Structure formats: C-alpha cells, structure tokens
Amino acid sequence: MQSAALDAPVIVMPVDAPPESPADASSRPAHAAAGNGGGARRATRIGLMSVSLGTAGLGGLWQSAAATVDAPLGVSDVLFVVSALAWVVLLAQYLRHGGARWRNVLDDLHHPGQGFALAYVPIIGMLTTGHFARFGVDGARWAYALFALASAVIAARLLAHWVSGGLGAAPLHPGYLLPVVSGPFIASTTASAVRLPDAAAAAFAVGVLYWLAFGTVVLGRLVAGGLPGPARPTLTVLTIPPAVGGLAWTAAHGGRVDSVGQGFAGLVLFTVLIVLFLVPHVRQDGFHVGYWVFSFPAAATGNFLVRWLHGADVPGRQSLTWLVVALVSGAFLVLYAATLRYAVRAAGRHRAVADA
Template sequence: MPADHPENTRPATVRRVPLNLFGMAFGIAGLAVTWLTTARYGHAPLWAGRALLAVSAVVWAITVVRYARYALSVRGAFAADLTDPVAAPFASLAVITPMLPAAQGLHAYDSRAGTIVFDVFLVLTVLFGGWLTGQWIYGSLNLDQLHPGYFLPTVAGGLVAAAGAAAVGQRTLGYAMLGLGLICWFILGSMILARLFFRPALPPALYPTLAIEVAPAAVATVAYLSLRGPHVDVFAAILAGYGVLMVLAQLRLLPAFLRLRFAPSFWAFTFSWAAVATGVVHWTQILRPPGYLIYTYAALSAVTLLIAGIAARTVLAAFSGGGVRTGPPHTSTALAEEH
C-alpha cells in the first residue's frame, strides 16, 4: 500500500464514515414528507411530520460533523470520496437532504429563513450535480461500476428541488428543476437498466440500491403534483404507469433482498419507498376510489414500519458494535466490501 494512501494516514481513533450514511437523514426526511402529505389531506397529525423533519435535520447535522471530523483527520479522504466511482453519488445527499426540512418545515415557521436555506442548498445541489456530471465525463468509468445510486445527484436532486420550490412559492424555478430531474432520469435510467440487464449482478452490499429504481417516478409524481396542484392529468398518469412497473419489479428482487445481511446500505430502501407511499397518498386522495382511506393508511403504516425497523436495527448495530461496519477507505469497491 502506498505511503500516502488515506488508510495509512488515518489516526487510530478515527473511523471511516461511509458516504451512504447520509441516506439515514434522507430516508427520515422522506418519511416526514409522507406524514405531512397525509396530514395536509386531513388524515394525520401535522406535528408528526414536522417532528420527523426535525429528527432528520439532527441526524443530518450529526452525520456532517462525523464525516467532517473524519475528512479533516485523514489526508486525502475527501478528494478520494468525491472521485470514487461507486461511492461519490451518495455524497450528494449531504446537500439534497436539507432542502426538505427547509422547504417543508422551517418555511412554515419563518418563510424568509426557510426560503433562504432552501435556495442555498438548491444551488449547492445543482453545483455538485454539475461537478459530478463533469467528473463522470472527464474520469474513467467502468460500466460495471454504474448502479442506481447514480440517480441521486441530479435526478433526486432536481426532483426534490422541484417539489421544494413549489412549497416555498418559486414555481418557475420548480419547473426548471423538474426539467433537470426528468431529463437526467431518462438518460441515466436507460444506462443503469442496460447495466443491470446485461452486465454481471451488483455486489451484495449494493443490492439495496436497486430499491432506488422505484424512486424517480414516485418523486417526479410528487414534484409534478406539487407544482400543478392536486389533480391527475395525462403526464401524471404516464409517471404512474412506469412507477407501477418498477414497484412490481421489486417483487422479483425480494429473494435477493431477504438474503442480505444488515448494513448501512439498507437505508437505500427508505426514501425510495417513502416516495412511493407519498405518491400513493396523493393518488388515493385525489381519485378517492372505494376504500381510499384504507389504501392511504396502509401505505403510511407500511413505510413507517419499514423505516422504523431499519432505524431500530441501525441503533442496535451501533450499540452492539456489529452490523454497521466501516469497510476499505477509498476504492471503487468500497461500498461493496462494507457488507
């Protein structure tokens, strides 16, 4: 191992903080949006969603502090993370996540402060998404390193920003961000599916990222309805059609998911399925089919139990010293070896 490798310069008391840990705050914020959406239709307490947003903000802050301590203590760690072809996309969650508490929470108490914080992180999200896109063009990528986490910087970033812009009253900006997210989804989605269809299977620790495949259509639906208002038109129906296909595809993946051992990568399930649940709440409340409240509460309960279970397992692993591991510091297979 070279003398200047980050592993060789790591103090004994500093543990590696993998970038996918930012998925914890992102998943909790996604659950908060599901609760807030249900509350705005009059079927859940508003305080529950806002409390979850506060929890997500606290978890985000703790993760930022932990990662900053690690990155400042280990020479070259930050640069290595941002150029790692497998891990780098997860870094975008550090700037995407705060848009949700700002637009959906802080804005309700102080509209000016909420808008400013939201806009700051929107700009950071776009800048980082642009930098990563340039890095992928400039750098040397192997198709087998591509995984659904590549949706995060631009697709998730753009669509979350679109919904947030609608919440703070910046509709034109919201449509611009919707365009960014949708076009990147169409381009990256075709490449990611081609890799998944025709290349060797993902490493086991990256299997949970397959859940991200359900997210783009669901988050696009939430963003579109946030901008256009709560009514279903042709484009919303088109998004729903593809979304249903991706949800059904997950059923075939269940055997692989059930064989996995718990790891931080399980947080990839959380925001993805929270977005699906939020989309279900919107659709059932807009169309109001027979038994629509049953569907609403079933979606809310299922995603709450899923995320609560992953959170409980994470806490248990942290206190027991097992399960949540820190793998190799900076290699193109770092996440794959965390498991």
C-alpha cells in the first residue's frame, strides 16, 4: 500500500464453534429448539465462514510481507478476492435459510455455543474493505462504517445477553473473545487503513477494556474447569487478542514498534509458548473442517511477527520474514489440500447414500 496507514496489517481471528451439546440444545428458545433444518443450515454456513476468514488471514500476512520485503501484493489481492467470494456465497445461503428474519438472527446470536460466530460476517467485511481501500478511500470509509457498526451491534447484543445469564451452563472458551475483543482490535486496524485515526483509537480502547475484563473471566473459567474435548481446539485462539491488538497499535503508529508494541510482542510470544504446551490436548482424530481453527492463530501470529521484525529493526529481519511467510503459507497449502480431499470424499459418501 502507498502509506503507513494503508499498509496497516489485516488480520482475522476466527474460530470454529464446537459441536452443539445436549445442554446447548436444551437452552435454546423453544421455537428455535423445535427448529427446523433452517437453523442447522444457517449455523453450517456461518461456521464455514472460518474458511473465508482464514483465507483473509493469509492474505493479511502477504499484505504485510508486501509492505516490508516487497513480496508481490497480487498474492494478497487474490487471497482476499477468494475470501470475499466465499463470504458472499455463504452469507447469501445464510439469508436464504432464514437469516433475513430478525427473530432467527436473535436465535442464532443467543445460541450458547455458537452465537459468537455471527461476528464473522462484519469482520470479514472490515478486513476486505481495509485491504482494498487503496482503490478509493472515501468509498472504503463508508463501507467500513457499515461493517464496524454491525460488528459493534453484534458484540453489544451478545455481551448484554451473556451478562444477563444467557450463556447458561455452556463452557466458556476463547471463541467468545471474537466479537468483544478481537472485533474491536480489527476495527481499529481497519480504521487506520482508511485513515480514520480517531475511530482507530476509540475501537482500540474498547478492545483493551473488554480484553482485560472478559478475557480474565474466560481464562479464570478455563483454569477452574477446563474444556470438553470438542471445544479444546479453541484454546489455540488465545494467541489472537495479543496479536491483533499489537497489529492495531503498530498500524496506528505508522508501523513503528515502541515500548507498547514490544509489550504486545512479549504477550504474543509467551502465549505462543503456552499454546505449544497445549498441542497434545487440542490434537484431533481425523481431519474435518474444524481444523481451520488452527489456521487463524497461525496467520495472526505470523502477521504480527512480520510487522514486529521490521518495526523493531530485528537483525536478519528480511530472511526471518520470508521464513515466517513460507511456514504459514505451507501450512495453509496443506490445509487447503486436506479440505479439498475431505470435500470430495464427503460428496462421494452423499452420492452413495442417495443411490442406496
């Protein structure tokens, strides 16, 4: 991008929702629990947006590489286009299966295990807007305002529901930080990309406050009670808030890494160390689309590391940047290939059942 502000890193921090438990199902509103396949299909479409978010996350990493080591920006453009196309298709299907009705949206938001996933929608919109802002800042500002407002409404509605006892017996996991912490940090980063410094500062403040408040609650519950097996992969998302928070701070300060930026670097590196020790606990048997939960922390951490390497003038930063980009991109290539293979096999099984 053409300026420090427009070079602001673009990141995503999504997480796949764990499967619905009987306790989750019993806590849904009566008309939703009776619910039809429409609710399940809506949840599936929103859950699949993790693929779109992950692709945008990889695009953000390549965007940072383009700004720091002259990597081809076209790679990032292609990744964001693919992400946006997937977003459009999945959002259209969500609306088709009842997502255009406010009552259905409220039901989905109030789901104790998966309600936070609706925050994917405006977050992807903000990320795409920030990336392509170089083609027209004025239009990008209007689009950003729309998506940022939607993100704020979703986060506020969710938080109001949660603090009034709406979560019930659902176990807290880091995915709940998506709308109320990571969303504001991403809004701050995108505001810097569209040259709205006041909005960037305001969104950053929201992210910090609710990271300290709600993040403490989530971490305390994790220490006290742990997580059931299906939700354990979300533990890797612990790296996302410090990574996107650090990206938002450096974006607002022209890419420079000051003492606050170094503080974020310390948080990121320490959290990555924790996650490495958690690997045996989050490993899953057999591949499924939920594996995309592991891609987002990798993209966020890689993006922050690239910005930190150059903002802090770390020796060997050029080579280290390409190493980070190669490792994360290689992991994504494996994930894309495994996902394609999984989809082909699933289609084959469906055809076999239909022919039976």
